[in-house]
Amino acid sequence: xxxxxxxxxxxxxxxxxxRVGERAHIVVDSEVCRSCTTQACVTACPANLFAPTSDGxxxxxxxxxxxxxxxxxxxxxxxxxxxSYPDGGxxxxxxxx
Amino acid sequence: MSYDVVVVGAGPAGSAAALAAARxxxxxxxxxxxxxxxxxxxxxxxxxxxxxxxxLPGWWDEVPVQRWVTRRSTMILTGHQALTVDFRTSDWGQxxxxxxxxxxxxFDGWLAGKAVEAGAQLLTSTVATGLLRxxxxxxxxxxxxxxxxxxxxxxxxxxxxxxFLAKEAGLLxxxxxxxxxxxxxxxLALPREVIDERFGVRGLEGVDVEILGCTRGIPGGGFVYTNxxxxxxxxxxxxxxxxxxxxxxxxxxxxxxxHPAIAPWVRGAEVKExxxxxxxxxxxxxxxxxxxxxxxxxxxxAGMCLAAGIWLEGVNFALGSGLAAxxxxxxxxxxxxxxxxxxxxxxxxxxxxxxLQDHKRLRRAPGLVxxxxxxxxxxxxxxxxxxxxxxxxxxxxxPGALRLLRAAAKRNGVKLRHLAADGLAAxxTFR
Numbered sequence: 052x053x054x055x056x057x058x059x060x061x062x063x064x065x066x067x068x069x070r071v072g073e074r075a076h077i078v079v080d081s082e083v084c085r086s087c088t089t090q091a092c093v094t095a096c097p098a099n100l101f102a103p104t105s106d107g108x109x110x111x112x113x114x115x116x117x118x119x120x121x122x123x124x125x126x127x128x129x130x131x132x133x134x135s136y137p138d139g140g141x142x143x144x145x146x147x148x
Numbered sequence: 149m150s151y152d153v154v155v156v157g158a159g160p161a162g163s164a165a166a167l168a169a170a171r172x173x174x175x176x177x178x179x180x181x182x183x184x185x186x187x188x189x190x191x192x193x194x195x196x197x198x199x200x201x202x203x204l205p206g207w208w209d210e211v212p213v214q215r216w217v218t219r220r221s222t223m224i225l226t227g228h229q230a231l232t233v234d235f236r237t238s239d240w241g242q243x244x245x246x247x248x249x250x251x252x253x254x255f256d257g258w259l260a261g262k263a264v265e266a267g268a269q270l271l272t273s274t275v276a277t278g279l280l281r282x283x284x285x286x287x288x289x290x291x292x293x294x295x296x297x298x299x300x301x302x303x304x305x306x307x308x309x310x311x312f313l314a315k316e317a318g319l320l321x322x323x324x325x326x327x328x329x330x331x332x333x334x335x336l337a338l339p340r341e342v343i344d345e346r347f348g349v350r351g352l353e354g355v356d357v358e359i360l361g362c363t364r365g366i367p368g369g370g371f372v373y374t375n376x377x378x379x380x381x382x383x384x385x386x387x388x389x390x391x392x393x394x395x396x397x398x399x400x401x402x403x404x405x406x407h408p409a410i411a412p413w414v415r416g417a418e419v420k421e422x423x424x425x426x427x428x429x430x431x432x433x434x435x436x437x438x439x440x441x442x443x444x445x446x447x448x449x450a451g452m453c454l455a456a457g458i459w460l461e462g463v464n465f466a467l468g469s470g471l472a473a474x475x476x477x478x479x480x481x482x483x484x485x486x487x488x489x490x491x492x493x494x495x496x497x498x499x500x501x502x503x504l505q506d507h508k509r510l511r512r513a514p515g516l517v518x519x520x521x522x523x524x525x526x527x528x529x530x531x532x533x534x535x536x537x538x539x540x541x542x543x544x545x546x547p548g549a550l551r552l553l554r555a556a557a558k559r560n561g562v563k564l565r566h567l568a569a570d571g572l573a574a575x576x577t578f579r
Contacts, residue, residue, distance in 0.1 A: 091391035097424035117424040120310045124325040125391040140273030147335040147421040148190030148252040
C-alpha cells in the first residue's frame with residue numbers, strides 16, 4: 052500500500068489553520084438532541100465535531116469548525132443549535148480554498 | 149461612522165460591488181470577517197473572468213492564476229468503470245483565456261485590492277453581526293468592533309451562502325437543505341513536473357475534470373483540477389441526502405481518490421489542506437428577493453451559483469452580480485432614492501445580463517441533474533452500454549446498439565420511456 056492509504060482524520064484536520072477564539076460560536080443544547088431521531092450532524096459535519104454521548108445527547112467542540120453551516124442545515128431539532136460566526140479574525144483560515 | 153455603501157463580505161461579489169461603487173465616487177467600506185479576504189472561502193475549480201474585461205482591462209496579466217484551463221473533461225464513473233469526454237484547446241491558453249484555477253486566498257485578496265485602489269476602505273477581522281434598521285429600512289450594520297455600528301445609505305449583503313443579513317431581512321429562509329450542497333476538497337501536493345506529466349499539460353496549462361457517479365448515489369458530483377504544484381480533488385453533495393445516507397463526506401473524497409481512473413493522478417500525493425464549504429445550488433427558482441429598502445443581496449447570498457451539469461459556475465456570477473450591485477448603489481444614490489423602488493435598477497441590470505439570463509434559461513437544470521435517475525441509474529447505464537459496445541463477443545456476432553441499450557437500461561433499472569422522457573426534459577432544459 053503506497054499513496055492509496057487514507058490519512059487519519061486527525062492528520063487531515065491538522066492540515067487546516069484555526070485561530071481559536073475564546074467564545075464558542077456554536078452552542079449545542081444536548082437536551083434537545085436527546086430527542087432527535089436522526090442526529091444527522093454526527094455524520095454530515097465535514098470536521099467531525101459532533102460526538103454522540105452515552106446518554107443520547109450530543110457533545111460539540113467548536114475549535115476546529117469550518118463555519119460551513121452543514122450542521123444547522125441538517126439539524127432536526129428546533130433550537131438545538133445556536134449558530135454564529137466566530138469573532139472577527141478568528142476561526143478557520145483557508146490558504147488553498 | 150457613516151458611508152454611502154457598506155459592503156459585507158470581501159469575496160468576489162463584495163469586492164466587485166465595492167470596486168464599482170468606489171469608482172462611481174461613493175464612499176465605501178468593505179467588511180471581511182476573516183483575517184484576510186478569501187480566508188473563509190473555498191470553491192470547486194474554475195474562475196471564468198471575462199466579466200472583468202471592461203472593468204479591469206488586461207486582468208489576465210495580473211490575476212493570481214494557478215493554471216489556465218486548456219483541458220476540460222467530463223467523466224462518468226461507476227465503481228469499476230470510467231467514461232471520459234476529454235476536450236482540449238490551445239485557444240484557452242492565451243488571452244483572453246477562458247478560465248483559470250486559483251486559490252481563493254490569492255484571488256479574493258487580489259480583487260479586494262482593486263476595490264481598495266479604487267478608494268474603498270477594507271476592514272478585515274470584522275463581523276457584521278446584524279442590520280441597523282429604522283422604520284423597516286436598512287440603514288447600516290452592527291459589527292463586532294468596539295465602535296460597533298456602521299451607518300450607510302445602502303448595505304450590500306455579499307456575506308455568502310449562509311447570509312445572515314439576507315435572513316435577518318427576511319429575504320432568505322433560515323435553512324434550505326433541499327437547495328444546498330456541501331463541497332469538501334483536498335488539496336494534494338505533487339511536484340509540478342509530475343502534475344504536467346500525469347495530466348499532459350505544460351507551463352501554465354491546466355485541467356478541470358467534472359465527474360458524475362462517484363458519490364455513492366448521493367446527489368452530487370466530483371471534481372479534480374490542477375494547480376501549479378497541487379491537485380485539488382473533491383466532491384459536492386446534497387446536504388439533505390448526505391445526512392440521510394449517514395455517510396461521512398471525507399469518505400466520498402477517499403472513494404474518488406481510490407477509483408482506478410483517478411488514483412494514478414494523485415498517487416503518492418500528500419494532503420496539504422482539507423476544506424469544506426456550502427454551495428447554494430437551487431438555481432433561479434430558489435433565489436431570494438434581491439433587494440429591499442436600503443439593501444442589495446449579491447453573489448452566493450443571492451443563490452447565484454449555476455449548477456447545471458456541464459456548466460458549474462459561481463465566481464463569475466458573484467463578480468457579475470457584485471458589479472451590478474455597485475452600479476445600482478451609485479444609480480440609486482445619484483437619484484436620491486435608496487428605497488426598494490429606487491434599487492429596482494439592480495434586478496433590471498441583472499435581467500439584462502448573463503447573471504439572471506443564464507439562471508433563468510437553465511432553471512430546470514439543478515432538478516434534472518440531481519434527480520434520482522441521473523444520479524443513480526444513468527452513470528451505470530451509460531458505462532454498461534459503452535462497455536458492451538466495445539466488448540468484442542466473437543464468435544457471437546455483434547448485437548445491435550438498440551438491443552445493447554435495452555439490456556443496459558434493464559440492468560440498471562431504467563425503463564426506456566423514462567429514458568425518453570428524461571431525454572426530452574434535458575432537451576427542454578438545455579435548449
